[in-house]
Amino acid sequence: MNRGNFFELFKVLCQYDPEIKQRLDELPANAKMMSPDSQNDLLETAASLQSKKIxxxxxxxxxxxxxxxxxxxxxxxxxxxxxxxxxxxxxxxxxxxxxxxxxxxxxxxxxxxxxxxxxxxxxxxxxxxxxxxxxxxxxxxxxxxxxxxxxxxxxxxxxxxxCHSHRLNLVLSTASKVATFFDVINLLHHFMTGANRHAQFLQIQKELHPNKPCLEPVRSTDIRWSSKSESVSRVLTLYDVILKTLSEFAEGSGQTKIEEESLLQHIQRKRFIFLLVAFSKLFNASDFATKAPSVSVTDCVHMIEGLK
CATH class of the missing domain: 3.30.420.40 (ATPase, nucleotide binding domain)
Incomplete structure (x- = not known):
């Protein structure tokens, strides 16, 4: 049903702009100007106009x-x-x-x-x-x-x-390398996004939090500092959902059962829970420094000093 981004965006535009819809309807069936070549021409023209404006x-x-x-x-x-x-x-x-x-x-x-x-x-x-x-x-x-x-x-x-943002990312990523902790965070992401497990994860979310929108786990990466913040925050928010999902799959058999039992043991350890809460507080304090809008150099200096 999805004919591609270009066609689907045109469909949305037609809902809000009667003139575009009228022009599209008036074109003969054999000359809708929607071929790949025509699409590329339109995109090139749009890029050219934007370049002229700049x-x-x-x-x-x-x-x-x-x-x-x-x-x-x-x-x-x-x-x-x-x-x-x-x-x-x-x-x-x-x-x-x-x-x-x-x-x-x-x-x-x-x-x-x-x-x-x-x-x-x-x-x-x-x-x-x-x-x-x-x-x-x-x-x-x-x-x-x-x-x-x-x-x-x-x-x-x-x-x-x-790039100071890149330098800050490298410093924060290096400082936060608690390997086993973030390995577990990413293993949870991998587990919860698996084909047959993801549906169960969402279903349990709906049961435990019926009045809230479903949230997806976030993968932690070294090259994007904000992903660490998002991944930790998401695990903390969905901790009860993750526990129940792992518990249900741990009742199965085979290799999957072993993986689930191992993850379940990891995330229930006091050390993991302590790091989960501690990193969440740390990220809440440092997020503004990596997500701040354009500010002056002096404001940047004050922000970093305040963060330290």
Missing amino acids: RAELHAQADTYYAILAEYKGHSKKELIAVCVRYIFNGNLRERAVGFVATDHMTSSGIANKILEVLEPLQLDPELCVGFSFDGAAVTSGGRAGVQVLLEKTFPHAVYVR
Whole structure:
């Protein structure tokens, strides 16, 4: 029934915009302009219009200073680079994504060239670039041949600032490595999201908390600090549901029974419960530092000092 995101979004738009629905209905059956090629053309046009809008804002006033932000990650066997531009327009801070492209060369020169390629249509004055921010990987932060060094040749006045959110994530993740505790948290996530167990987990939730929406377990990862906070909070909130679900499956037989009994023993230990509550309190105190909206540097300093 789901014909894909593009068609389904059009269906939603038609419910709220009579003009779109009328134009769509008036098209002949053999020329609905909904083929994959047409969809790509529409998306390219939308991207082009957005790019023109961003360029217009950057050139609306003389001497509009800007900064470049970039991030790269692997996904679906492709290396992808996201590029953003940060600037002030009409007194308000703007942070706009201007490109998301794949690259075959994850070298410093390959990444730098892709960033320049994405920025070229914006026709920016290199002299007005005041800085760029990437994560702290060697390929970007290297002092001799990193991306930041190569880009300084084009943007002579830019100051490289290593992503402070990324640095904070690394510090907090390293500091929170209580291996057995977070291993159990992720084992609970894996168990509760299993095909035949997930339905039972949701059913028990409805029985124990009939007036509340069903919640899903969250997996803890080292690269995203907030996932640790969410995973711990979710286990604490659903502790009674998890206990009952594990108890029911532990009454079965075979390998599954052994796994359930082991998890059940782990989460009922005083040490696990203590860490669950302690980390929950710690995360409640530190969450604001990783989720705070854009604030000034001085406010950031005060926030971090307060957190420490």
